[in-house]
Amino acid sequence: MYTSIEFASSSLSILLSLLSFSASSLAQNNNQGGDRSFQVHRQRLDDYWKPSPNRNSQHVLNLKGNRKGNPISAAYAKSLRQGSQVNGTYGYEEVDANELLGGKSYELVIDTGSSDTWLPRNTFQCAAVGTGDYLPQASCEFSDTYTPSASFTPIDNLNYHVTYTSGQALTGTFGTESVQVAGITVNDQQIAVVDNAQYSGDGITAGVLGLAFPADTKAFKGDDYRQDYAGTQQVYSPIFTSMYTEGNVAPLFSIALDRNSGGLLAIGGLPPVSYFPVFASSPFELLSTGDGTDQGVASLSSYTLYSITVQGFDYRGSNVSQWSYDNYPNPFGSPSDNTQVQTIVDTGVSLMFLPKGVADAVNALFTPRYSYVNSAGYYVISCNATAPTFGVKIGFETFYVNPKDMVVNIGSGTCVSGIAATGSNGASFLGQTFLKNVLAVFDVGAQMMRFAAREYY
CATH class of the missing domain: 2.40.70.10 (Acid Proteases)
Structure with missing residues (x-):
């Protein structure tokens, strides 16, 4: 599903693509290998607020449905049912939406199963999935690349590193940028910029906008991703966390997917759809x-x-x-x-x-x-x-x-x-x-x- 996002101030205009739902990240990134698993625990944290009211939001993104064809892959389905992981992250599907970054629009995958917002740098190196053999940039099939704007500030001694069960892998760096999503501006938002990609894109989307929690972000201390492990993770506030902690919106978002035409994502409230008023x-x-x-x-x-x-x-x-x-x-x-x-x-x-x-x-x-x-x-x-x-x-x-x-x-x-x-x-x-x-x-x-x-x- 698709919609637009705007990275203001020399702004990065992100076209959020919510139709290509993205990676479901189920574990810490760890290059040490071994069998990794996850467990759900029923206790909840003590620090929480009262439920937000069910009010319509003014910050609504139109989503676009899956346009790539096959909505599942055998490798992805197999990884889910077997619990298999490659460095801790599950594979993904795709959903698209529209927004702004650095004065330019991009289409990104909107994903409730990952936390980072990332785009490929204009000078990124594409490589074959699995072998790592160098390929032309076009082979990775990103719809666009990102050239850091004047308002982009690099973050030293911090690297981005994620690997999917499909064998796809991304590494890069971080920086801050003023970002606008659905009319909500977040100054100095941390985003990942991909420098090396073993990736098989869809030619429609340029990256991902993650909506999960800070603890699932994939930032690691140091410049060498080969040294990344759980103990070097540097948790930060992803885009939605920044929105509500800065007081821009209520601390909730909502999604209404349509069968054929995408759907709606509302930030800070509910989208304008009909629903039975019992939650x-x-x-x-x-x-x-x-x-x-x-x-x-x-x-x-x-x-x-x-x-x-x-x-x-x-x-x-x-x-x-x-x-x-x-x-x-x-x-x-x-x-x-x-x-x-x-x-x-x-x-x-x-x-x-x-x-x-x-x-x-x-x-x-x-x-x-x-x-x-x-x-x-x-x-x-x-x-x-x-x-x-x-x-x-x-x-x-x-x-x-x-x-x-x-x-x-x-x-x-x-x-x-x-x-x-x-x-x-x-x-x-x-x-x-x-x-x-x-x-x-x-x-x-x-x-x-x-x-x-x-x-x-």
């Missing part, structure tokens, strides 16, 4: 990451991603579905009862990824029956399949998914179910399949997600 809420949960030593600086002291517990799911036969160690995603541990599952709300995930026991049961209700792709965790179905009734229970409400969103066309005459299976070491996600049916309010101040049902469309 269900669920508190954020702490997400810790580590390699067994639990030495990550974020550990259990800060939120990283938008993690919540849902109370269960409504589908035919759900009352007899039972959790087990095999179909409930380790390392979360067993649920307190058989109706709950811990999930991450992420605009960067096109499908819903749920424990395999649930995914199998729901997908068995499609007519005609699915064929399961074990290597990827998703279910191939007929594009004319009849979808079952499926709802997600949050608080005291059940949010039903439109049957149109349960059948996802991935091109070439192939369709998959909107519900995929996570693996024994993977995460559960409420992705676009679910989010197209609700108004999702990310109330950071009150440390909770709020959801309202959208009008049937």
Whole structure:
């Protein structure tokens, strides 16, 4: 989904692209390798504010839908269900939007599953994913590059470093710039400028605008990214955190995705969409990451991603579905009862990824029956399949998914179910399949997600 952002003062005009939902970053960046996992903890931090009122915002960005074609990739789906990570970060999907930076517009991916705002420098070096062989800049398929403006101030002794499960990797530096997003100006905002990219872009977007928490930012002390590890992480305030801590807006943003045409992102309030005026809420949960030593600086002291517990799911036969160690995603541990599952709300995930026991049961209700792709965790179905009734229970409400969103066309005459299976070491996600049916309010101040049902469309 797309919209515009403006980096004022010699301003960097960022075209935010919310249609290409970006990377879901699930762990600290660590070049030491090894098996890394994450856990959700139900306690919440003590320092939080009252819920912000449900008022329409004047700061609204129009989002554009996915234009690249296949909304999922086998490698991405496999990484999610297996919990596999490369230096701690999951792969990503894409969503676009428009805004301003340095007097020039760019299209960026808007992502609730990562925290950094980054653009490729005009002199960046492109390299082949996996091999690192040098390639022409055009091979990385960024829609544009960034030339630092007169108001850009480099930050010394700090590097940017992120690696995705797909093998894509970015390194660079940081600086500050005056940034304007949806009419909200943040002076001296820290942004990342990519100097080296092993990247396969879409030719539509130029970078990412991350909306997750400060603890998930990828800034590391020193100039050599090869020396980065959890202990050298330098947490900073990403763009949305800067907006509300400076008093520009209320500490929340909200997203209403449309099935075909993108959607809306509202900062500091709600977008002008129709919704049922009853909200269900669920508190954020702490997400810790580590390699067994639990030495990550974020550990259990800060939120990283938008993690919540849902109370269960409504589908035919759900009352007899039972959790087990095999179909409930380790390392979360067993649920307190058989109706709950811990999930991450992420605009960067096109499908819903749920424990395999649930995914199998729901997908068995499609007519005609699915064929399961074990290597990827998703279910191939007929594009004319009849979808079952499926709802997600949050608080005291059940949010039903439109049957149109349960059948996802991935091109070439192939369709998959909107519900995929996570693996024994993977995460559960409420992705676009679910989010197209609700108004999702990310109330950071009150440390909770709020959801309202959208009008049937």
